[in-house]
Amino acid sequence: VQLQASGGGLVQAGGSLRLSCVATVGTFSGYSMGWFRQAPGKEREFVAAVRWTSATYYVESVKGRFTISRDNAKNTLYLQMNSLKPEDTAVYFCAAGRPIASETTNARSYGYWGQGTLVTVSS
Secondary structure, three states, X not given: OEEEEEOOEEEEOOOOEEEEEEEEOOOHHHOEEEEXXXXXXXXXXXXXXXXXXXXXXXXXXXXXXXXXXXXXXXXXXXXXXXXXXXXXXXXXXXXXXXXXXXXXXXXXXXXXXXXXXXXXXXX
């Protein structure tokens, strides 16, 4: 499995960005997909995930602002980010795996990672 993330950039607070992650894999629909982020000097944290069942999960700080989605026909994962805040500044990584439901937000449950795309939100 190979993952290629894109869509990061510099945006003002209150703006929007859409991240994409294209997967090179034979059975994309069978994987749960997640977005994680890592800010400078901080540990990697869970942002959002969509399981192979289409169930979605979000960290509390992005609920109502971010939307995760997937297009199985295009082997692509998306993260629509609205109302961005300076604290959303980080490198965003997409990940693929087959975690059990209770481990969907755990980075250790994902075996495949993209290279990351930088999101910078200015105040």
